[in-house]
Amino acid sequence: MAQFKSEFLHTLHGRGFIHQGTDLEGLDDLMRRTPIAAYIGFDATATSLHAGSLIQIMMLTHLQRCGHKPIVLMGGGTTKVGDPTGKDTARQLLTDDDIATNIAGIQSIFNKFITFGHKPSDAILLNNADWLDHLNYMNFLRDYGRFFSVNRMLTFDSVKLRLEREQPLSFLEFNYMILQAFDFAYLAQNFECRLQMGGSDQWGNVVNGIDLGRRLGLPQLYGLSSPLLETSSGMKMGKTASGAIWLNPDKLSAFDYWQFWRNTSDADVARFLKLYTFLPLEEIEKLGALQGAEINDAKKVLADEATKWIHSEAALDQIHRDASSLFTKGTANALGAVETIVLTEQDFLQGEIPLIHLLQKLSLTSSNSDGRRLIRSRAVRIDDTLIEDEMFKVHKDMLLREKTLVISSGKKNFKGVKLSDN
């Protein structure tokens, strides 16, 4: 790819954000000449985004830092339809209340990265329910429906794959791509939005929007997709065995979030530093060049940088203390960041709770058998003491004395337990 002249594309390209784009040269030229508005759509299917969406958030943040205007589009309307991309079955339909709750949760993350407001480069947050909900069916069909070729729609992967497998595809879902295309056109008409970005799985939808814009005679629209991110071991970004890496602090503790980044494989460190931090490339290059055990320093920087945006810079101290205590010294008494659950009287039966139940309560295991297996394989410790008895019961007195017990499963999973005050 040629050298980009606009600050934005230059930055994105240098950091590995670009998978493909429509007329990148034209876009480069446009963005060099004038600030533009660009959007990314987000589904409102959960109360929080997870690490897999972080790359889109970073793109919007870079956009703003380069003087352009980010539009965060919440899919309040399209979520009611459900994107068939990559799925074999229709998604469960969400209620309006669910969606409103989800939007509020997701919005809180964006506030940490970009500035919203009324100045030219301030970001705006829109909900496509605001226009999709009030579409008039007849008018919509006549004004926009005529621009969509069903023949062509059937060739898009999202639809084609479903049909090829003879899996049901409802008319509702079939409309998803039309609505997303309409979104782009709507944003172009009402907010002078010229660019839609998204993961490469959204490519088809993005291109549809651009086509619609052309047919409507709008100014040239552009699309830009980011690579679908996997770790070097082929795992989808943001998912781990113990669950998704949620961005919202109430869904995942700062400590666990930091640990996720701290545990990055060597092979991914440099790539992740470019994508998930704002550190200058020269600095990343230095960190990426570290060899052997020194790479751990780079991982710490990655974890710090990634964590401080989502959580707070202030939380880092506590995390460092806890981590160093848990991993090097052993016992941890200064448990500030580790997720801790509070037990009440009801959790105890005659003053005790079986360890295998406690492990489940802490989400360290998924079943009693699972817990038993874990104990049998010598992986469970309470305050550094190896527990070998599957029947071990945690007595209330242990908590009264120790205040907070650290239960560990394996070498990296720690959870705290304490007794409620009353």
Added chain:
RNA sequence: GGAGGGGUGGCCGAGCGGUCAAAGGCAACAGACUGUAAAUCUGUCGACGUACGUCUACGAAGGUUCGAAUCCUUCUCCCUCCA
């Protein structure tokens, strides 16, 4: 419309009347090694019970049998060939 093949645990894939909670591989989890990495080696890997065990599972529903993932019937979905 006609002929044939097939749907097995998170995925791939054996099994084709009992010894099948189901080979093998991948993924995952844990242990050892190490750098909270990778690779490697070892163990575990449906649920419930301390355990002999019990329950639920091989597309769905029925049936045959002392006994079925395995046989029969119907339904359903996928694939291949012919028209």
